[in-house]
Amino acid sequence: EMIVFEDSDLYAVITYLKITPCFLLRVKKIFIQESIKQKFLWLLEKNCRYFSTVNLPIFIFRLTNELFTHCKDFSSCFNMMSIWSENITSAKVLAMQLQNDVIFINAYLEFGTDIQFPLKKKQFIFSNSYPNYDAQPKDGNKINLNIYTENIYTVYNHFYNGTWKEPVSDIYWIHNDDKYAHCTREDVNRCINSAEEAFESWSHMPVRSRIELINNLVNTLECNSKYLLANTISKCIKLLNEVFKPSLSGSNERLEQIYIRAPRGIISLCHTNEVTLFNYLITSLFVGNCVIIVCSQHLCNIAPYCNMFSTSKIPPGVINLIFQKDLHYPTYLSNYSLTNYLMIVTVPKNIILPLK
Numbered sequence: 001e002m003i004v005f006e007d008s009d010l011y012a013v014i015t016y017l018k019i020t021p022c023f024l025l026r027v028k029k030i031f032i033q034e035s036i037k038q039k040f041l042w043l044l045e046k047n048c049r050y051f052s053t054v055n056l057p058i059f060i061f062r063l064t065n066e067l068f069t070h071c072k073d074f075s076s077c078f079n080m081m082s083i084w085s086e087n088i089t090s091a092k093v094l095a096m097q098l099q100n101d102v103i104f105i106n107a108y109l110e111f112g113t114d115i116q117f118p119l120k121k122k123q124f125i126f127s128n129s130y131p132n133y134d135a136q137p138k139d140g141n142k143i144n145l146n147i148y149t150e151n152i153y154t155v156y157n158h159f160y161n162g163t164w165k166e167p168v169s170d171i172y173w174i175h176n177d178d179k180y181a182h183c184t185r186e187d188v189n190r191c192i193n194s195a196e197e198a199f200e201s202w203s204h205m206p207v208r209s210r211i212e213l214i215n216n217l218v219n220t221l222e223c224n225s226k227y228l229l230a231n232t233i234s235k236c237i238k239l240l241n242e243v244f245k246p247s248l249s250g251s252n253e254r255l256e257q258i259y260i261r262a263p264r265g266i267i268s269l270c271h272t273n274e275v276t277l278f279n280y281l282i283t284s285l286f287v288g289n290c291v292i293i294v295c296s297q298h299l300c301n302i303a304p305y306c307n308m309f310s311t312s313k314i315p316p317g318v319i320n321l322i323f324q325k326d327l328h329y330p331t332y333l334s335n336y337s338l339t340n341y342l343m344i345v346t347v348p349k350n351i352i353l354p355l356k
Contacts, residue, residue, distance in 0.1 A: 001081045001100070002108075003067065004040060005091075006033040008084035009106075014043045016108065030058050031067060064094060068204050082108040088353065092258070095351045097204050099262065105353035110255060155179045156323060158187055159306040160194040160292075162316025173325045175297040180323045191320045195266045195290040198317025203263050203288035207244075211237060214282060216312035224308065232275050236282045239338055244287065256353050261346035263288035270294045272329050277302065283338055284345045285318065292320045296327040 004013055032040050037060055061067055081100040085091045088105065095103040104110065155172070157164045158181050167181040168190075174180075181187075202210070214237060221230040244261065267284045269291055271277035277293070277300055284291050295301045302321060309319050336344065 001029045001031070001079070003031045003081065003083045003085075003094075004033065004036070005083075005085040005087070006035045007086045008036075009086060010036065010040055010043055012106070013040075013084050014047050017044065018047055028057060030056055031061055032058055034060050034062050064090075067094070068097070068200065080104070080108075091353075092351065096260065099203065100349075101262075101347065102350045102352065105351065107255075107352065107354050110352060110354065153177055153179060156301070156303045157181045158183065158191065158323065159303065159319075159321040160191040160317065161320075162310055164306075165190070173297075173323075175325070180295075180297075180325065183322045183324045187322060191292055191322050192266065194317040195292055195320055198315055199263075199265060199288075199290045202290055202315060202318050205288070207286070207288075210286060210288065211241075213312060213314050214285060217308065217314065220308045220312045221305075226305075228275065229278055232278055233282050236279050236338060237286065240283060240286045240342070243339055243342065254354060256355055258351040260349050260351070261287065261342065262349035264345050264347050266290055266292060267345050268292045268294060270296070270299045270327060270329060272299055273335075274300045274302070276335060279338060280336075280341055280345075281319070283341050285314075287342065287346050289345055290318050290320070292322065294327055295321065295323050296325055298326075298328050 004010070037058075041058075079100050080102045081095075081098060082104045083091045083095060084106055091105045095105065156178065157166050159165065165181075165187075167184065168186045169182055169184050171182040172179040173182055214233065218230045218233050221227075221233070267289045269277060269280055269284070270293065271280065281291055281293070293302055295303065306319070306321055310316075
């Protein structure tokens with residue numbers, strides 16, 4: 001993909017395309033700022049004879065914010081972007097926000113040293129451990145919520161899109177006399193859709209804005225006398241502020257290479273320990289991931305905190321909750337330190353630009 005801004009050196013862009021004509025055959029999208037569309041197409045047709053035989057996927061934009069709508073793919077495929085602009089500072093800021101794995105500024109396919117590529121992007125960490133979603137629990141039955149909500153028993157529904165959702169199957173399972181929504185594949189798909197929709201804006205939000213919303217959660221927990229969790233989150237944010245920073249991973253006479261860790265996408269979480277679960281949750285949110293938490297009769301239940309997430313103004317779909325009765329915490333997974341877990345929920349991202 002390529003983004004060409006109105007302040008770019010169009011002759012440099014065209015010269016590059018002349019030197020590497022095969023690029024036009026492989027490019028998925030070319031984003032051209034509206035004010036230079038005609039000039040760009042005229043220069044391209046004038047200087048590239050093969051232009052008339054190529055059906056270019058050109059998209060026009062006016063403002064930079066429009067790019068986030070079109071450049072939002074965070075699928076498992078590896079992808080690269082080339083940004084052309086004379087405003088290097090603005091180009092770097094945009095590169096930090098886009099979800100591409102390698103981003104070139106005023107260049108393309110000019111790799112530096114020590115570049116790192118992601119193995120996968122969108123990931124559900126415990127996906128292989130999920131039981132059969134479509135299997136009905138043995139003690140599952142369709143219940144009348146009007147009856148159970150009037151007595152001493154608690155009914156727990158799924159939570160996604162920022163609201164409580166009854167199970168699609170109307171089936172609940174029983175644990176310690178409380179009723180929990182049964183999770184089918186359709187419930188999971190709706191939950192995933194909620195997280196993917198929220199990911200676009202959450203991942204593009206500046207880190208400081210995400211931290212502000214997480215601090216809102218700290219205050220909400222304190223107001224509800226959850227001091228241990230509030231203190232846990234505060235310490236987690238402090239540590240992440242120290243370790244989550246871009247680094248200059250390589251530089252030579254030609255290129256500057258910036259290395260950062262980018263959000264992986266949608267992270268699925270479960271744990272038997274509430275404090276550890278919140279540490280993993282906050283780490284995932286801090287870097288820009290959206291989260292699906294899976295609770296079961298063997299795992300800790302965070303349903304009492306879901307309304308607090310909404311009160312703290314964390315956007316709908318960023319934190320989601322589903323119930324699955326028989327899920328166990330995977331024995332092959334250890335308790336990671338925050339710095340190690342940070343590497344799990346992020347992917348390497350490289351920004352490369354030529355030195356003038």
